[in-house]
Amino acid sequence: MDLSKTKRFGVHLDVTLKLIKQDLLKRFRQNNIDLTPEQWTIISELADQETIYQRELAAGTFKDAPTVSRIVELLVNRGYISRKADKLDRRKFLVSLTKKGRDIYEKSSPILYDARTLGWKGLNNQDYKDLTRILNKISSNISNDEIS
Amino acid sequence: MDLSKTKRFGVHLDVTLKLIKQDLLKRFRQNNIDLTPEQWTIISELADQETIYQRELAAGTFKDAPTVSRIVELLVNRGYISRKADKLDRRKFLVSLTKKGRDIYEKSSPILYDARTLGWKGLNNQDYKDLTRILNKISSNISNDEIS
DNA sequence: ATATAATACTTGTCAAGACAACTATTGCAT
DNA sequence: ATGCAATAGTTGTCTTGACAAGTATTATAT
Numbered sequence: 073m074d075l076s077k078t079k080r081f082g083v084h085l086d087v088t089l090k091l092i093k094q095d096l097l098k099r100f101r102q103n104n105i106d107l108t109p110e111q112w113t114i115i116s117e118l119a120d121q122e123t124i125y126q127r128e129l130a131a132g133t134f135k136d137a138p139t140v141s142r143i144v145e146l147l148v149n150r151g152y153i154s155r156k157a158d159k160l161d162r163r164k165f166l167v168s169l170t171k172k173g174r175d176i177y178e179k180s181s182p183i184l185y186d187a188r189t190l191g192w193k194g195l196n197n198q199d200y201k202d203l204t205r206i207l208n209k210i211s212s213n214i215s216n217d218e219i220s
Numbered sequence: 221m222d223l224s225k226t227k228r229f230g231v232h233l234d235v236t237l238k239l240i241k242q243d244l245l246k247r248f249r250q251n252n253i254d255l256t257p258e259q260w261t262i263i264s265e266l267a268d269q270e271t272i273y274q275r276e277l278a279a280g281t282f283k284d285a286p287t288v289s290r291i292v293e294l295l296v297n298r299g300y301i302s303r304k305a306d307k308l309d310r311r312k313f314l315v316s317l318t319k320k321g322r323d324i325y326e327k328s329s330p331i332l333y334d335a336r337t338l339g340w341k342g343l344n345n346q347d348y349k350d351l352t353r354i355l356n357k358i359s360s361n362i363s364n365d366e367i368s
Numbered sequence: 369a370t371a372t373a374a375t376a377c378t379t380g381t382c383a384a385g386a387c388a389a390c391t392a393t394t395g396c397a398t
Numbered sequence: 399a400t401g402c403a404a405t406a407g408t409t410g411t412c413t414t415g416a417c418a419a420g421t422a423t424t425a426t427a428t
Binding site: 372379384395397398 | 406420424
Binding site: 108110111135136138139142143146161162163164 | 383384385386387392393394
C-alpha cells in the first residue's frame with residue numbers, strides 16, 4: 073500500500089460525512105422535521121427494536137453512554153420517545169418510541185430515501201459492496217488493535 | 221442501485237470515522253502530543269502552505285470560519301501558530317506555524333504514519349482508488365445539488 | 369463622494385462527542 | 399452476610415461543528 077497517497081484519508085472521510093449530514097439536516101428542515109441526523113439515528117434504531125435499554129441503544133448506534141443519555145433526554149422532552157424504569161433492575165431504563173416518535177420517523181423515511189438516492193447517483197451495487205468492505209476492514213483493523 | 225442496502229450508509233461512515241479519530245487521539249496522547257485530530261489537520265495544512273489567510277485555511281481544511289477561528293485561537297495560545305494582521309487588508313490575518321508548531325508537526329508525522337499503516341492493513345491501491353472515487357462521487361452529487 | 373454591498377473574521381448558542389468522575393443498584397466472592 | 403467489583407446511567411468539562419448575527423474593513427455602484 074502506497075502510504076503517501078493515504079495521507080489524510082481520514083480528512084476525506086470527514087469532509088464527505090460532513091456534507092452528508094449537512095444535506096440531511098437541510099432536507100429535514102425544509103420539510104419541517106425538527107431532527108438532527110444523530111437524533112434520527114436514535115429514533116431509527118428504536119423504530120427497529122421496539123423497547124430496549126439505553127445501553128443497547130448506545131451499542132446499536134455506536135454512541136457512548138453520555139451522548140445517548142443526553143439525546144434521549146432531549147427526545148423525551150420533545151415527546152418522541154418514552155423512558156420508564158425497569159422493574160427487575162432499577163439501574164436500567166426501557167426506552168421506546170411514542171406515537172409522535174413513530175410518526176416523525178415515518179415522515180422522515182422518504183426524505184432519507186431522497187437523500188440516499190441523490191448521494192448514490194452514478195454508483196452501483198459493486199461500489200456499495202466495495203465501500204462497505206473497505207470501511208469494515210478499516211474498522212476491524214483499528215478495533216482489533218485496540219484489544220491487543 | 222439497491223437503496224434498501226444503503227440505509228444508514230452515513231452511519232457506517234460515521235462509525236468508521238469515529239474509530240479513526242479516537243485511534244489517532246489515543247496515539248497522540250500515548251506519545252505526549254497534545255493535539256486533537258482537528259488541530260492536527262490545521263497544523264498539517266499550515267505545514268504545507270507556509271503563510272496563509274484564515275479564510276484559505278478554512279477552505280483547505282473544509283472547516284467553517286467560526287471553527288477555524290476558535291482552533292486558531294487555541295493553537296496561538298499554545299504557541300503552535302502565529303497570527304498577524306495583513307498590512308494591505310486589515311480584515312485579514314496571516315497565519316503560520318511557529319518553530320514549536322513545526323516541531324510538533326514533525327513529531328506527529330510518524331504517529332500518523334503508524335495509524336495509517338494499521339488502518340489500511342490488508343487493503344491495496346485499488347481499494348484506495350475505489351474509496352476515493354466513491355467519496356468524491358458522493359461529495360459531488362451533494363454539492364452539485366446544493367448549487368442547483 | 370457617499371451609500372451600499374461584499375469580505376474577513378468573531379461571538380453566541382445549541383448539538384454532539386470524548387473522557388473522567390460520579391451515584392445508584394446489582395452481582396459475586398468468601 | 400458483608401465487602402468489593404461490575405453495571406447502568408448521569409453530570410461536568412472541553413472540543414468541534416452548524417448556523418445566525420455581529421463588527422470592522424474594503425470594494426463597488428452611481
